[in-house]
Amino acid sequence: MTMEIEPNLLADVGRRLRALRADQDLTLEQLARLTGISAPALSLIETGKRDARLTTLAKIAAALRVPIRTLLEDPADAASTGGDVPAEGYDLRDYL
Amino acid sequence: MTMEIEPNLLADVGRRLRALRADQDLTLEQLARLTGISAPALSLIETGKRDARLTTLAKIAAALRVPIRTLLEDPADAASTGGDVPAEGYDLRDYL
DNA sequence: AGCCATCTTATCTTTATCAGTAAAATGGCG
């Protein structure tokens, strides 16, 4: 359980994106028109082959009418949204 | 209330990033070493002048030991983390 | 099999991120 900065973050985001689009029965073409992002670009993002910019993800989230955060969290642990706090008594400088 | 895709999303993310870094008393140099992202790049991101890639934000979040979602949500409405559902009975195709 | 919608992949061009470096602000603090 070394967690190495989330191995397949892009693939995960892509999967969620595709699921959300499917929920609204939208084609890549339609989402492309809604977002201003080309269908090929959307395809690459959904298949986890492209490292999109923040505003690009924001446009897609806006078009799908969901908060951006939805794309980044596992709907499973979405319940514990109080689980934040950076582990009190920790000093990152110890690792420099 | 036209929402125009959040005009200052980058500035907001940058502010939260800077606050988190301040909480741990890290300099840009130190965070740069932790993330592998240069200090100038971090400065641009924190000041809302750069549209960072998803993996870049992920690296920073990992170094600060907070979930990525923390950078994107307003701590104010962080309470209502069940508020998702894309407004049932809506069809985005009506706007194409 | 053939057609059709949808998605994927490839190529090209423009633009932007990012590392690296160095040079200017900024801000304490003695």
Place this chain on the structure above:
DNA sequence: CGCCATTTTACTGATAAAGATAAGATGGCT
């Protein structure tokens, strides 16, 4: 005021994102 740490800004060059377009691949359906 002059140091000094920190941050910002301004370059360079390499890598990658994103639009546009076109060409394959996939899958359903009669």
